Amino acid sequence: MAATKAYGAQSATSPIAPLTIERRNPKPHDVQIEILYCGICHSDLHTARNEWHGTIYPVVPGHEIVGRVMAVGNHVKKFKVGDLAGVGCLVDSCRECDNCKEGLEQYCTGGATFTYNSADKESGGLTYGGYSKSIVTHEDFVLRVSDKLLLAGVAPLLCAGITTYSPLRHWKVGKGTRVGVLGLGGLGHMGVKLAVAMGAEVTMLSHSPSKEQDAKRLGAHKFILTSNEEQVKSVHHYFDFILDTVSANHDYNFYLGLLRTNGVMVCVGVPDAPAQVPAGHLIFGRKSIAGSLIGGIPETQEMLDFCAEHNIVSDIELINIKDINEAYERMLKGDVRYRFVIDMATL
Numbered sequence: 001m002a003a004t005k006a007y008g009a010q011s012a013t014s015p016i017a018p019l020t021i022e023r024r025n026p027k028p029h030d031v032q033i034e035i036l037y038c039g040i041c042h043s044d045l046h047t048a049r050n051e052w053h054g055t056i057y058p059v060v061p062g063h064e065i066v067g068r069v070m071a072v073g074n075h076v077k078k079f080k081v082g083d084l085a086g087v088g089c090l091v092d093s094c095r096e097c098d099n100c101k102e103g104l105e106q107y108c109t110g111g112a113t114f115t116y117n118s119a120d121k122e123s124g125g126l127t128y129g130g131y132s133k134s135i136v137t138h139e140d141f142v143l144r145v146s147d148k149l150l151l152a153g154v155a156p157l158l159c160a161g162i163t164t165y166s167p168l169r170h171w172k173v174g175k176g177t178r179v180g181v182l183g184l185g186g187l188g189h190m191g192v193k194l195a196v197a198m199g200a201e202v203t204m205l206s207h208s209p210s211k212e213q214d215a216k217r218l219g220a221h222k223f224i225l226t227s228n229e230e231q232v233k234s235v236h237h238y239f240d241f242i243l244d245t246v247s248a249n250h251d252y253n254f255y256l257g258l259l260r261t262n263g264v265m266v267c268v269g270v271p272d273a274p275a276q277v278p279a280g281h282l283i284f285g286r287k288s289i290a291g292s293l294i295g296g297i298p299e300t301q302e303m304l305d306f307c308a309e310h311n312i313v314s315d316i317e318l319i320n321i322k323d324i325n326e327a328y329e330r331m332l333k334g335d336v337r338y339r340f341v342i343d344m345a346t347l
């Protein structure tokens, strides 16, 4: 075991502050990565503040991890010292259930191990995430990262990228699909870039008037301010697919009205209040409301390769780790363009 510098929360009300964690020494199939950049996902904030009621403290958030391989176990085939590497939201799974066999480890019925706040089969304790100097992960859960892209901008692909890529692929979004992306934050801006790259017609649905120019710059074909009745009316019964990335409680019925017949609204945002949807809002128009969780390891690699091919990275604001609590507050206000990424050299 090695003492490793990190940042984490000691309780739901305490700030994110320095602490020391133990990382295991690399086993034969492990890759040890020096973390260079870690993105800040809204799930980090939900977890640090126990908004989903399952946090065990201390918690070290961070699941948008990129860095350089420092050491490998003697059976590791995929990586060598010096390679770039990434770790997303998953670090292990049962590997035996139907979902694991299909590469859908995020839906592992034997219990996936998430990068933080998850029972760690190796240590018997908890997993700790990427707000730290290094991480040790089984090679099967480590991703290859292109050296052609800006590395700090690649970090958010490991969660925001795959969480939006996976449902776009599953529901076969492409040329001719009218896509609405709801919420222009970390996930939303990746949703816009990826749906545009897949050939869809993309409309940004936002409650922030100040984001219109950015939405267009990111590639959105239209911008609808959700508080503007006239604008909203123009997209009634319009979309084939709505990707809902909103982190705060909101009325799902309002957006179901924007779907055309057979349309689907996929929720990836996780507000704490339950969705209240009368069956009639689905029945009239044969509409669906669905959910989607990150993506499995093969699809995460496919997404990283797709982004390298299409020159897609996240738009980021690089921060010093000492400014993390201010970054959380700004994220809560929607004041992030469009992902905070921690420069781990500042730890």
Ligand code: NAP
Pocket: 040, 041, 042, 043, 044, 046, 159, 160, 163, 182, 183, 184, 185, 186, 187, 188, 205, 206, 207, 208, 211, 245, 246, 247, 248, 249, 250, 267, 268, 269, 270, 271, 292, 293, 294, 331, 332, 334, 336, 338
């Ligand atoms: P984020 O950067 O904070 O973006 C959330 C966006 O939601 C904001 O930028 C804002 O967009 C919109 N929003 C915020 N408050 C709102 C309000 N009161 N009313 C309407 N819209 C509001 O967060 P993120 O990192 O993209 O994460 C978004 C959600 O996805 C979080 O709940 C997170 O936990 C969840 N998540 C889920 C998965 C999964 O696998 N399903 C993976 C990662 C994250 P506008 O200003 O444009 O309206």
Ligand code: ZN
Pocket: 041, 042, 043, 044, 063, 089, 159, 160
């Ligand atoms: Zn995330």
Ligand code: ZN
Pocket: 093, 094, 095, 096, 097, 098, 099, 100, 105, 107, 108, 109, 110, 111
């Ligand atoms: Zn499994």
